Amino acid sequence: MSLINNNDNQSCYMALMSMAEEFRTQTPPDMRSCVQCLLASLNVSTHPAIEAKTHLHLGNILLHFTTNLDKSQSHLEKAWYLSQSVPNCEELMLESASLLAMVYEKKNEIQMSKQILTKAIEESQHWIFWHSRLLFQLAQIHANEKEYLLASNILSIGADYANMSGAHYTRILFLLSKGMTLMIDRRLTEVHPVLSLAGQLVETWNGNLQMKEALKVYFLVLQVCHHLNAGQVKSVKPCLKLLQQSIQSITAYHSEDDYVNVNPNDMFIWMPREHMCVLVYLVTVLHSMQAGYMDKAQKYTEKALMQIDKLKAVGNHPMLNTFQLLLLEHIAMCRLVMGNRTLAIKETVQALQICYGDPKLKIRHKPLIHALLGMYAMSMNLMDAAEAQLATALRTPSACTELRVMTSLNLAIVYLRNKREKELNDLLAKLNPETLPSVSQSLKAAAFYVLGLNSFFQSRYNDAKRYLRETLKMANGEDLNRLTSCSLVLLGHIFYSSGNSRESMNMVTPAMQLASKIPDIHVQLWATALLKDLYGQFGEQSRQQEAIQMHHSFSQMLINDHYQASQLPEHNYIHMANGEDLNRLTSCSLVLLGHIFYSSGNSRESMNMVTPAMQLASKIPDIHVQLWATALLKDLYGQFGESSRQQEAIQMHHSFSQMLINDHYQASQLPEHNYIHWFDSPDAE
Incomplete structure (x- = not known):
């Protein structure tokens, strides 16, 4: 009898597992039914190992x-x-x-x-694959907690272990990950030897070709970022070209099934190749922006965002949100340079909304978003709002050194324009290019430019020229086109103010050419303002008329864009320097996005929007958003088979609804309620 029961149990268990697998693999997957089958299988008496495996699957x-x-x-x-x-x-x-x-x-x-x-x-010492995987996972957690020393030590242990175990591909992954961690921790003197060793090992590794190309992409991405962090835009070009060639080689492979003859202990992929393509677009955008090729940055941003949308339609990996956020932040800066503030503020707010879907992203990116809002406010000539946003960015603990320097340079310009001499001098004392905490050549060049601008406003023209020549020397050395054009047009203005029109023309003409190439509408406006007067002095009337028309055209473009941007609802974000003040707009935007995804049939993405919307709305509290969010949540939890949470959402929705109904009735009974029917003041009657 016992044998029959065991056979029956085994048959029942196998049937339930087969059904669970069928539900899991059908299109679209029916995870609710899959879970129900797995839960039912736990009621069948089986071996503890099988029970453990079922719990693992669940x-x-x-x-x-x-x-x-x-x-x-x-x-x-x-x-x-x-x-x-x-x-x-x-x-x-x-x-x-x-x-x-x-x-x-x-x-x-x-x-x-x-x-x-x-x-x-x-x-796991005797299980090479699992030991390596767990070391990677622990290092990642330490890195997320900003415990970079511990993370890099664990990655060193992993590299040594993989080397002794003959897992040479995995050893390279550990070394590259250590190099990345050292870069994040700014231990720059240690980065070079680690990356050099990793690069040599990549070249000599004779494994699977697709995996080798993936290692090359990882190595070259780190090389490019290392150069860009140092502001070495010109020096990075050979690495960037090799990176673009490597990604083309990877995309030529037909499928992920090309992984053959691979050591089972080396079965790690540092990033799916579709994500690598987006990453290469992203670093190309970073390079184009630093070099001052805004059109190119815009083109690659559009390509990357299209690729992200395609990938999100298949599955929303958290890395895609990070890529999208970085792209939006950088393209928003490009738009400001190009004079398109309307798109810049929309993209900045879109980036903010992505942050509120992930608390870690919010902490990491909050200072940059405040800095972007500050730069947008500067472009709109709203200096009080700009100061508030930039100051908030500087107060945020998660702001990195480079961001603090960039934000401080912009804040110095705000103080300069507002004639806040004491605050300006105090800030400039911390922005000495010779002692700047950043290793970035572009930021040091920018610091010289701000010092030159300050000297110009104080009519200290010789000092201004000295600072600007330093900027030009550094900018020309690394092809920093925007800094070059800004410095040239300012030098042109200085020579013009000094009465040296010929030298002014020699500066402004190349400034205009570079600004047109970028394009930088602000430098173009400034340059044409000078050129129309210079051509007038030299009696070149046709060129003067051309400069007048161009100046008028740039001016009108900026005026029209200023008006359009000021009418957008996103424009109001500049007045909310305190992050908590952003909560209501963000919660409204998130719940609306959640409703859009729900209406489109994308329940998972809807949940990712509605959950933080509900959390924010509860914190405010905003009962209207809470009512809206719970209306969506009760249906979403139902779809995901989470009955207890669904009941909780139903009760909350009923509670909010009753509160509003009761309050509506009480308000309608008040004598003050009748004031809504008066179109003049009561005294007018």
């Missing part, structure tokens, strides 16, 4: 396809504890630990995540 699905982290944690903890007591379940145990660490990290239980990974690393 935890994995709940982690990746629902927002119910508590249930995912419960199943993964059961898998973790069961697998430790069953022989020959080491891989199951290690996978459970890896997934459980992800759950703890998502719940912000960072210490728990570190503890279970440390324990699993101790248990």
Whole structure:
């Protein structure tokens, strides 16, 4: 009888697992039914190893396809504890630990995540793949917590372990990841030897060709970023060209199935190749922007954003949000240079909305978004708002050194335009190019330019020329076209003010040519203002008329764009320097985006928008957004099979609805309510 029961149990279990797999792999996947089958299989008496594996599957699905982290944690903890007591379940145990660490990290239980990974690393010494994977995961958590020294030490351990284990591809990945961590931590003297060793190993590695090209892309991306961080726009060109060639080689491969003859311990892909394409577009945008090729930056941004939209339609990987955010931030800066403030403020606010969908992104990018709002306000001649935004960016702890310098330089210009001499002098004392905390050549050149601009406004023309020549020397050395054009037109203005019209013309003419190439509408406006007077002095009437027309055209473009930008709802964000003041606009935008995604059938993306909208609305509190959000959440939780959360959302929605109905009735009974029917003041009657 016992044998028959065992056979029946096994048949029942296999049937449920087959159904679960069928639901999981159908198009579109039916994860709710899949989970129900897996849960049902737990009621069938099976071997503890099979039970542990079922809990692992459930935890994995709940982690990746629902927002119910508590249930995912419960199943993964059961898998973790069961697998430790069953022989020959080491891989199951290690996978459970890896997934459980992800759950703890998502719940912000960072210490728990570190503890279970440390324990699993101790248990995985003889499992090369899992030991390496767990080391990568622990290093990532330390890096996310800005514990870069610990992260780089773990990556060093991983590189040594992979080398001793014969996993040479994985060793290179550890070294490249260490190089990236050192760059983030600004331990720049240690970066070069690590990247040099990694580069040599990439060249001599004789493994799978597609994996080798992927390693080259990783290495070259780090090389390009290392040069760009130092403001070496010209020096980076050979690396950037090699990077673009490597990504073309990778995209020539037909599928991910090209991974053949690969060491099973080297089965790591640092980034999917579709994401690599976006990353190469992104670093090309960064280079184009620093070099002053705004049209090129705009072209590659559009290509990258189109690629991101395609990838998001398949699955919204968190890395795509980071790429999209970086692209929006940088293209917004390009738009300001090109005089398109209307698009700049829209893209800045779009970046802000992405931040509010991910708390970590919000912390990391908040200072840059405030700086962007400040620069936008500067372009709109709203200096008080600009000062408030830039000051907020500087007060934000997560602002990096380069951003602080860039923001301070812009704030110095605000003080200069507002004639705030004391604040300006105090700030300029910290912006001495010789002692600047940044290694960036472009920021040092920009600091010389701001000093030159200040000297010009004080009519200290010799000092101004000295500073601007330093800017030109550095800018010409690294092809920093925008700084070159700004310096040339300012030098032209100085010579014009000194009565040296010939020398002024020699400066303004190339400034205008460069500004047209960028294009930089502000330098073009400035240059044509000088040229129309200079051509008049030299009696060149046809050229003078041409300059007058061009100046009028640039002026009208800026006036029209100024008006259009000022009418946008996004324009109001400049008056909200305190991050908390942004919450209402952000919550409204997020819940509307959530509704749009819901109407389009994209429930997962809808949930990603509505959840933070609800959190923000509760914090304000804004009952209208709460009502709207709970109306969506009750349907979304229903779709995801989260019955308890669905009931909670239904109750909350009913509560908010009743509060508004009751308040509506009470307000309508008040004598003051009748004032809404008066079109003049009561005294007018």
